[in-house]
Amino acid sequence: MNGSQTAIKIDNVGMVYRADNQEVTALTGVSLDIEKGEFISLLGPSGCGKTTLLRIVADLLAPTSGQVLIDGSSPREARLQKKYGMVFQSPVLYEWRTVQKNIELPLELMKLSKEERAERARKMLELVGLTDFAHHYPQQLSGGMQQRVGIARALALRPEILLMDEPFSALDEFTREKLHEDLLRIWGKTNKTVLFVTHNIAEAVFLSDRVCVLSPHPGRLSAVVNIDLPRPRTMELRDTPEFTALVAKVRNSFEGV
Template identity: 65%
Template structure:
């Protein structure tokens, strides 16, 4: 498409506290194509989550403009174009897995038979068919995040926004879920914006990586990830992968 799915133009965010002002994001301009998987990469406190919240219309930028499919972020939110996955799964412990996934469908009044079909399809998509009657506290952290991803996909969003969803998991689980996420993305085709502070994770997942500078967050560079798809764990040990890591590290040093 000629029109970007998401377009930010000179976006800045200034937070006012009791004693001072904090410039979290400064003059960020970027665009994201429909169906693209991109990562927002940078150190803690560089404004990655702030940018994601601006895209989601959860906060309003101090300056600049954001368009989603040519409309305002507010219009996109009201049209339910977003699915959001947070760092914590934010599941309801008293609701079973299938009931957690079902929740947004209940809220819009979808017919029970349609809800059941949608939830069953999502359970299959994230590989949790055998755990639908379990409660969140009976699942591992990685399985809880898969439930959160399924719930975010329940409304069939055009855009999936993910705020460091695997950062609390051990490295082995995290790498496994990276593969599962790419498998899910290949089937649903949503545009994905993924926040991370892991260079290797951003490379493994993304088509492009938007590198943000340390506070205040500015767009330092955009790195095209040329690794072929589907991605495999073996690629993490390839010369191309290590070169991309070096390229991104160099972009930080150039800030």
């Protein structure tokens, strides 16, 4: 697309933790421009700072150097304006609320009317294919279904950006592959910008437009790999030589692991 706009601008971001008079550099000099509607993965092993970077974008952490701009404004402003929805490593559903009430939680904070909350929750449940489970409690759902509720809740805010922190890492392989397809289908329908943190190379390649490879000690951006595989992507894509070649290319771009 011509004249595409920047959704997230990460500019020379660094993060240094100080503990017991020791300095630990979690991130150093990370710069990245993410366009509107792009699906970007932050890929790396444990300790590479990928979750730290996501939390900085989400304004759950403040960087010690550099800055992040979301749609031209600070992460704090973006958070206050509810410009992003976040999906965590665990579904984080409140067990005292039904599935529908969990999805309505952010809408309650936005002071939407009861009718509008229910209507939006209904649409989101339809989107993730859980319409029949609206009045179930989270503990009655499988892990994969719970995480779909987590995604529905993040989307209920109608954010421009979806931040996902290893959302499928706790799921089994079969459920994960199913959710990959679901996520791409939802992303295709809603045109969100997605920033997706993972330590799974195949997952990153399958989902993303670009894979940002982060290397540890200190956490830094070591490569950005374009994934020019056609969309829509289905499970069969994983068996093609093009996919395998890209996985190998991404794997070879790690430094010092």
